Structures are given as C-alpha cells and as structure tokens.
Amino acid sequence: MRYQLRWIKEILDHPTNRTNRISALLRYIRWNVGRRILDQVEYTISFAPGAKIILSNRENYATLAYTCGLYDFDEMKFLIDYLRPGDIFGDFGANVGIYSVLAGSRGATVLSVEPVPSTYTQLEENLRLNCIKGRAIRCGLSDARGRLNFTLALGGMNRVATSRDVEVVEVDVLRVDDLVEETGLSPQVIKIDVEGFELPLLKGGSSLLPNVAAIIIELNGSGKQYGYSDDEVHTFLNTIGFSCFDYFPATRELRLRNDYQRQRFNSLYINLKTLGETRLRLAS
Structure with a gap:
C-alpha cells in the first residue's frame, strides 16, 4: 500500500497533471482496473500531440505513459x-x-x-x-x-x-x-x-x-x-x-x-x- 501511495503521489505531482490531479487520479484507477480485468493486453496510447504508441499494459513504463504522457x-x-x-x-x-x-x-x-x-x-x-x-x-x-x-x-x-x-x-x-x-x-x-x-x-x-x-x-x-x-x-x-x-x-x-x-x-x-x-x- 505504501508503494502504491508513493506511485500515485508521483503521478499527481507530475508536471503534466498538476493542474488537473482529479483527472490524473481517475486515469490511474481506470488503468489499473483494466489491468486486473484484462490481464495482458495491448493499448494504443496517445502520449503527446501527433504521437501515439502501442503498449502492453504489463510494460514497466506503460502506467506512466498512460497517466502522464510525457513521463x-x-x-x-x-x-x-x-x-x-x-x-x-x-x-x-x-x-x-x-x-x-x-x-x-x-x-x-x-x-x-x-x-x-x-x-x-x-x-x-x-x-x-x-x-x-x-x-x-x-x-x-x-x-x-x-x-x-x-x-x-x-x-x-x-x-x-x-x-x-x-x-x-x-x-x-x-x-x-x-x-x-x-x-x-x-x-x-x-x-x-x-x-x-x-x-x-x-x-x-x-x-x-x-x-x-x-x-x-x-x-x-x-x-x-x-x-x-x-x-x-x-x-x-x-x-x-x-x-x-x-x-x-x-x-x-x-x-x-x-x-x-x-x-x-x-x-x-x-x-x-x-x-x-x-x-x-x-x-x-
């Protein structure tokens, strides 16, 4: 639990999320619910204007790419x-x-x-x-x-x-x-x-x-x-x-x-x- 709270804090304090922390928190929750339901699956994530990436939800940086964009x-x-x-x-x-x-x-x-x-x-x-x-x-x-x-x-x-x-x-x-x-x-x-x-x-x-x-x-x-x-x-x-x-x-x-x-x-x-x-x- 302590690790998860530290992870959430890092996401909410990220420069791309500071002005809309609630939205970032909802993305984090949605992402983790999806991981539990779908186990291993690939997503196409838009992480910057004109830039999208296909990522497995088990990649070690996929959570940051989805919740923060420019991680x-x-x-x-x-x-x-x-x-x-x-x-x-x-x-x-x-x-x-x-x-x-x-x-x-x-x-x-x-x-x-x-x-x-x-x-x-x-x-x-x-x-x-x-x-x-x-x-x-x-x-x-x-x-x-x-x-x-x-x-x-x-x-x-x-x-x-x-x-x-x-x-x-x-x-x-x-x-x-x-x-x-x-x-x-x-x-x-x-x-x-x-x-x-x-x-x-x-x-x-x-x-x-x-x-x-x-x-x-x-x-x-x-x-x-x-x-x-x-x-x-x-x-x-x-x-x-x-x-x-x-x-x-x-x-x-x-x-x-x-x-x-x-x-x-x-x-x-x-x-x-x-x-x-x-x-x-x-x-x-």
Missing part, C-alpha cells in the same frame, strides 16, 4: 523544443520507440536501434503507426563489431546478457560509427538507454560524437555488472567536450550541473562546442 518530462520537452523538421535523432536502445515516435512527431528523421527481436517488431509497428521517417535497425551497439547475447525475459529492461542469464538471443553488434556510415544518418541528438552498456557504446562513436549537440543518457548504476561505473561514463563525456545540464522547460533554460543526475535515471549532456547554438534553438 520523462524535462528530457522529452527538451526534444520537443530542440528538434526541427529535417533533424536526425538517434534512439539507441529504443525499446518499443516512445522517444523515436516523439522525435518523429516533430518532423525529425529517426535512427532507432533495438536488439531484441520481439521488441524490435513492436518498434517497427509504432514507427509505421505514426508514419515516422527514418530507419529501424535490429542490432546491438558496442566498441567493436561482433555478436553478443541479449536477455529476452526482462521486458523494457532487456540488456546485454551476463553469464547468469539463461533465456538469451545472440545478436549482431556494430559500432555507432559503423551504423552511421552504413545508414547515412548522422544524428544531432541521441538518446541512450542500454541498461549499463553505455560506455562501450560511446567508445564506438568517436567519429559521430563531436558532431552531436546533445545526449540524453540513462545512468542508473547497472553498468557495474559489466565492470563500468556511471562516474566513468560521466568522465568520458566530459573528456570529449560534453557537460551535464538541467533543462527547465518553463523558461527553456539550460543550467550547468557539477555532476550527472543521481536522483533521476536520465542525464542531459550538451556539447559545449555548440552550446550557444543549442540555447538559441531552445529559445526560439
């Missing part, structure tokens, strides 16, 4: 405010494609990467549903070409498998730079959500990263299972010219941080070389 509010608003038609967005570890669909709704071309076969199929369906321009690629990303095993039973948290994992699938793996060369798509903004495998992915993008304006990256401590720390990822990004910023959607302001986000999963890194241009884009 990663600051990061998703950054995308909405930054992207322009014709821009290219890289979604590395795209899962079923929520960030890809959001970027596509702004007129951006997407380069979406997802290694798990069943999830990749859902990603393709969501891109087709929204008529998104771009490419979906089924592969993993690392610092060398090859093949790696990925888990199959962790839903939205599937990842590169370790020796303890049993239900796995072997997948082709590329470097980010190989991916860009082979598709001809060079993203200006990338989202990275690879459940701890961030550092090898970044090291495979040495040619792309200097030309990237912003990186949204999930750092949640899961790199430890592969021998990497979030501190190492932060230091690596600092070394190649990125710094971590907070984004304030109400004023469209970027504010420099001394550290990455330790209270929330996602951190926003801005290329200092293009910081002025990025601020002008957001302001306009």
Whole structure:
C-alpha cells in the first residue's frame, strides 16, 4: 500500500497533471482496473500531440505513459523544443520507440536501434503507426563489431546478457560509427538507454560524437555488472567536450550541473562546442 501511495503521489505531482490531479487520479484507477480485468493486453496510447504508441499494459513504463504522457518530462520537452523538421535523432536502445515516435512527431528523421527481436517488431509497428521517417535497425551497439547475447525475459529492461542469464538471443553488434556510415544518418541528438552498456557504446562513436549537440543518457548504476561505473561514463563525456545540464522547460533554460543526475535515471549532456547554438534553438 505504501508503494502504491508513493506511485500515485508521483503521478499527481507530475508536471503534466498538476493542474488537473482529479483527472490524473481517475486515469490511474481506470488503468489499473483494466489491468486486473484484462490481464495482458495491448493499448494504443496517445502520449503527446501527433504521437501515439502501442503498449502492453504489463510494460514497466506503460502506467506512466498512460497517466502522464510525457513521463520523462524535462528530457522529452527538451526534444520537443530542440528538434526541427529535417533533424536526425538517434534512439539507441529504443525499446518499443516512445522517444523515436516523439522525435518523429516533430518532423525529425529517426535512427532507432533495438536488439531484441520481439521488441524490435513492436518498434517497427509504432514507427509505421505514426508514419515516422527514418530507419529501424535490429542490432546491438558496442566498441567493436561482433555478436553478443541479449536477455529476452526482462521486458523494457532487456540488456546485454551476463553469464547468469539463461533465456538469451545472440545478436549482431556494430559500432555507432559503423551504423552511421552504413545508414547515412548522422544524428544531432541521441538518446541512450542500454541498461549499463553505455560506455562501450560511446567508445564506438568517436567519429559521430563531436558532431552531436546533445545526449540524453540513462545512468542508473547497472553498468557495474559489466565492470563500468556511471562516474566513468560521466568522465568520458566530459573528456570529449560534453557537460551535464538541467533543462527547465518553463523558461527553456539550460543550467550547468557539477555532476550527472543521481536522483533521476536520465542525464542531459550538451556539447559545449555548440552550446550557444543549442540555447538559441531552445529559445526560439
């Protein structure tokens, strides 16, 4: 019960719900009643203007997508405010494609990467549903070409498998730079959500990263299972010219941080070389 109350409070306090908490509470109740009656079923959810997604009601983020819409509010608003038609967005570890669909709704071309076969199929369906321009690629990303095993039973948290994992699938793996060369798509903004495998992915993008304006990256401590720390990822990004910023959607302001986000999963890194241009884009 305590967990449920904390979950409800998070939903009611979310920026998209603060002005209409009663409606948000009713959506939460309706969603959970539906889950109990229908067990596992897929819904088409409209989570932003011009953006809808097919989600199973058992996905770990489906409740937030239904009750809050832009559930990663600051990061998703950054995308909405930054992207322009014709821009290219890289979604590395795209899962079923929520960030890809959001970027596509702004007129951006997407380069979406997802290694798990069943999830990749859902990603393709969501891109087709929204008529998104771009490419979906089924592969993993690392610092060398090859093949790696990925888990199959962790839903939205599937990842590169370790020796303890049993239900796995072997997948082709590329470097980010190989991916860009082979598709001809060079993203200006990338989202990275690879459940701890961030550092090898970044090291495979040495040619792309200097030309990237912003990186949204999930750092949640899961790199430890592969021998990497979030501190190492932060230091690596600092070394190649990125710094971590907070984004304030109400004023469209970027504010420099001394550290990455330790209270929330996602951190926003801005290329200092293009910081002025990025601020002008957001302001306009």
